Amino acid sequence: MDIRSQISMVFHLDKCIGCHTCSIACKNTWTDRKGAEYMWWNNVETKPGTGYPGKWEDQEAYKGGWEKNGDSLKLKGVGKVKGLKKMFHNTHMPTMDNYYEPWTYQYEKLFDSPEGDDQPTAEPVSLVTGEKMTPKAGPNWDDDLGGSPEYARNDVNLKDLSPAERETMFQLERMVMFYLPRICNHCLNPACVAACPSGAIYKRGEDGIVLVNQERCRAWRMCVTACPYKKVYFNWHTGKSEKCILCYPRLETGQAPACMHSCVGRIRYLGVMLYDADRLKEVASCDEKDLVKKQLDLYLDPNDPEVIAAAKTCGIPDSTIEAAQKSPVWKYVKEWGVALPLHPEFRTLPSLFYVMPLLPAMAQINDDNNYHNVGSALWDDMDNPRLPLKYLASLFSAGDTTIIGNILKKLMSVRQYRRAVTVGDISWDDVDKIMLESGLTPDVAEDIYRLTSLARLEERFVIPPAHREEAIEMMEETHIHKGSTGFGFMKKPKRGL
Amino acid sequence: MNGVFFFIVLPYLATLSLLLGSIYRYRFSGYQVSSLSSQFLESKQLYFGSRPFHWGLIFLFFGHLAAFLTPRAVLAWNQVPLRLYILEFTAFAFGFIVLAGLILLILRRIKTKRLRVVTTWMDIFVYIILLTQVVTGLWTAFFFRWGSSWFALVLTPYLRSVFKLNPEIAAVSQLPVAVQIHIISAFILIGMIPFTRFMHFLVYPFTYLWRPYQQVIWNYRNTKN
Ligand code: HEM
Ligand code: SF4
Ligand code: SF4
Numbered sequence: 001m002d003i004r005s006q007i008s009m010v011f012h013l014d015k016c017i018g019c020h021t022c023s024i025a026c027k028n029t030w031t032d033r034k035g036a037e038y039m040w041w042n043n044v045e046t047k048p049g050t051g052y053p054g055k056w057e058d059q060e061a062y063k064g065g066w067e068k069n070g071d072s073l074k075l076k077g078v079g080k081v082k083g084l085k086k087m088f089h090n091t092h093m094p095t096m097d098n099y100y101e102p103w104t105y106q107y108e109k110l111f112d113s114p115e116g117d118d119q120p121t122a123e124p125v126s127l128v129t130g131e132k133m134t135p136k137a138g139p140n141w142d143d144d145l146g147g148s149p150e151y152a153r154n155d156v157n158l159k160d161l162s163p164a165e166r167e168t169m170f171q172l173e174r175m176v177m178f179y180l181p182r183i184c185n186h187c188l189n190p191a192c193v194a195a196c197p198s199g200a201i202y203k204r205g206e207d208g209i210v211l212v213n214q215e216r217c218r219a220w221r222m223c224v225t226a227c228p229y230k231k232v233y234f235n236w237h238t239g240k241s242e243k244c245i246l247c248y249p250r251l252e253t254g255q256a257p258a259c260m261h262s263c264v265g266r267i268r269y270l271g272v273m274l275y276d277a278d279r280l281k282e283v284a285s286c287d288e289k290d291l292v293k294k295q296l297d298l299y300l301d302p303n304d305p306e307v308i309a310a311a312k313t314c315g316i317p318d319s320t321i322e323a324a325q326k327s328p329v330w331k332y333v334k335e336w337g338v339a340l341p342l343h344p345e346f347r348t349l350p351s352l353f354y355v356m357p358l359l360p361a362m363a364q365i366n367d368d369n370n371y372h373n374v375g376s377a378l379w380d381d382m383d384n385p386r387l388p389l390k391y392l393a394s395l396f397s398a399g400d401t402t403i404i405g406n407i408l409k410k411l412m413s414v415r416q417y418r419r420a421v422t423v424g425d426i427s428w429d430d431v432d433k434i435m436l437e438s439g440l441t442p443d444v445a446e447d448i449y450r451l452t453s454l455a456r457l458e459e460r461f462v463i464p465p466a467h468r469e470e471a472i473e474m475m476e477e478t479h480i481h482k483g484s485t486g487f488g489f490m491k492k493p494k495r496g497l
Numbered sequence: 498m499n500g501v502f503f504f505i506v507l508p509y510l511a512t513l514s515l516l517l518g519s520i521y522r523y524r525f526s527g528y529q530v531s532s533l534s535s536q537f538l539e540s541k542q543l544y545f546g547s548r549p550f551h552w553g554l555i556f557l558f559f560g561h562l563a564a565f566l567t568p569r570a571v572l573a574w575n576q577v578p579l580r581l582y583i584l585e586f587t588a589f590a591f592g593f594i595v596l597a598g599l600i601l602l603i604l605r606r607i608k609t610k611r612l613r614v615v616t617t618w619m620d621i622f623v624y625i626i627l628l629t630q631v632v633t634g635l636w637t638a639f640f641f642r643w644g645s646s647w648f649a650l651v652l653t654p655y656l657r658s659v660f661k662l663n664p665e666i667a668a669v670s671q672l673p674v675a676v677q678i679h680i681i682s683a684f685i686l687i688g689m690i691p692f693t694r695f696m697h698f699l700v701y702p703f704t705y706l707w708r709p710y711q712q713v714i715w716n717y718r719n720t721k722n
Binding site for chain 1: 527528530531532533534535536537538539540543544547548550551552610611613614615697700702704705706708710711712713714715716718
């Protein structure tokens with residue numbers, strides 16, 4: 001066993017209010033510079049919708065991610081042979097027009113314009129060419145346009161739905177939508193790392209964060225094609241690829257990433273997961289129908305004494321194991337089994353999991369024109385909800401509706417349980433029946449409720465100490481390093497020639 | 498022409514500049530070593546320019562290299578006229594492909610507003626020197642036949658003499674002006690590699706062919722086994 005620790009995340013979609021605070025926090029911290037204006041390492045898209053860049057999920061067009069190749073895997077669009085052949089012109093690289101052309105406004109005109117009959121206006125100008133332009137697309141122009149023809153109907157995930165099912169989905173009165181915030185998934189089997197000819201992209205051993213070494217990137221731009229989530233961006237000004245760094249400077253000082261810390265809906269959770277790296281290849285290349293289950297099996301129970309002992313031999317510090325035991329991600333993903341990775345069929349084994357939205361709020365209008373909980377009638381309707389299970393399955397389970405149905409039932413029974421506790425208009429018999437069917441106990445339902453609704457900052461973000469500060473003390477062979485490092489230097493202080 | 502400067506001083510200057518310059522740039526401003534791809538801003542025209550340009554260049558590069566390293570083999574091959582024609586014709590065709598690609602690349606830069614923002618003075622220099630190089634090359638191939646034979650007889654000995662630090666410039670000084678320009682601009686091109694985007698082919702990622710796909714880097718791995 002080769003146990004490693006991975007900083008993983010859970011986003012609870014039912015709590016996302018689509019405020020884009022996360023995107024702004026990230027933009028202001030990292031990508032508010034020339035060449036990076038169009039990059040949104042964190043973006044929030046409305047589903048159903050086409051997302052950013054447009055239709056990024058359509059791998060027939062973008063050729064991202066991995067493909068099963070017998071017992072093994074190959075990159076869909078690039079790789080050793082295909083990539084090196086395409087270096088002079090990468091056939092499947094998205095261009096700025098797939099994202100949008102960034103712009104600003106001539107605000108100074110509002111102050112500088114000479115006196116005249118008209119009000120001065122601040123016209124939009126391109127942040128690339130500096131010329132006047134008419135913006136035609138933006139990173140979130142799909143916002144709240146759930147039923148729109150341009151966005152919602154072009155959603156790639158509708159491919160499994162029959163025309164009739166699509167129609168019902170879009171009938172105005174039955175219209176549904178939800179928000180999908182996305183960042184780099186810091187995958188266990190990252191396609192971006194595998195695609196980089198220069199070897200500039202790497203995964204950090206200690207926490208699994210995936211980074212682009214800016215010194216070694218040579219703009220061969222294969223990673224942009226390879227990432228199926230389109231989360232590596234090409235900086236057109238510096239000629240280097242960039243991506244989400246999971247705010248590692250913040251994590252190393254014990255703070256949550258900016259997008260998570262600022263999240264208004266408090267939908268974001270971050271914690272450590274232990275996994276067995278020896279099994280990565282086997283899991284990533286298994287049959288599509290087993291992908292979700294196998295990925296979830298990859299994670300090891302941090303409370304299991306055997307795992308703890310093995311983790312210690314693999315050099316995982318006690319404090320990281322402790323963090324793994326308290327990890328909210330472990331609870332959502334493994335203990336309760338209510339969170340799934342986005343598009344597992346891309347086979348990158350993402351470390352970001354989503355709790356699905358329980359759409360719609362389960363209520364009906366009753367005779368006196370008030371909204372009213374519809375109780376068990378709705379439960380019977382769980383297999384036929386407004387948002388087709390097939391749609392969610394296309395997003396989160398490679399098409400398996402059973403997994404989705406089971407999770408929705410669990411989430412629903414937590415609601416019913418809490419309803420019985422706080423409002424008391426549902427009979428406990430009904431609740432017990434529902435809980436039995438979904439497999440939750442009242443204790444677990446209570447725990448899910450607490451972590452979902454009441455958790456404080458330090459419960460939502462359980463960040464393991466990065467041990468940079470004790471990098472030397474951590475080592476067993478301290479004596480070897482004694483006297484070898486200089487004051488303030490990473491390298492041995494060597495006397496000049 | 499001043500043979501001593503162009504055929505003795507310049508080649509050594511160029512080599513020195515290539516060696517010291519590229520080591521310096523790689524070591525001390527690695528961040529600036531990049532192919533500076535502009536595909537993100539414009540992709541369609543790049544396809545028709547960059548692919549023929551590069552594939553043609555690679556063929557020509559290896560052609561020149563072969564004539565330099567194995568002149569006798571080239572001469573032997575050329576003894577049969579048909580084989581000579583095939584070689585000359587393919588080389589000329591590839592040169593022409595490079596020229597066509599290059600012209601498309603230059604037009605692309607001029608036509609596309611977005612690209613002007615990422616075009617530097619050094620890029621303009623690169624286009625000029627490449628254009629000079631390719632045009633004089635095609636000119637030589639067309640008017641002074643057959644280049645593949647006399648390259649082996651005249652240029653290979655000269656280039657070898659330069660490498661042996663005992664330059665023999667009598668023969669090159671007698672060459673037609675177009676050929677001399679071709680040689681001189683080649684030296685300039687080589688010397689300018691560290692100061693232009695030409696750096697990008699020095700960092701061709703060969704190691705990708707044998708490295709494992711995944712890369713994990715540890716700060717310090719404290720394993721007990
Ligand atoms: C085999 C090695 C080479 C590789 C892998 C390579 C790769 C590339 C790449 C990726 C670009 C960027 C294209 C883009 O805009 O997306 C490029 C551009 C360019 N390369 Fe190369 N190249 C190689 C050899 C050469 C050679 C030998 C030369 C000339 C002596 C050359 C001259 C150029 C020029 C002038 C451009 C700029 C094209 C433009 O944007 O108009 N390359 N190359
Ligand atoms: S989401 Fe994309 S960029 Fe992030 S690790 Fe996975 S493959 Fe790489
Ligand atoms: S800040 Fe939180 S609630 Fe707001 S859009 Fe982002 S993820 Fe959703």
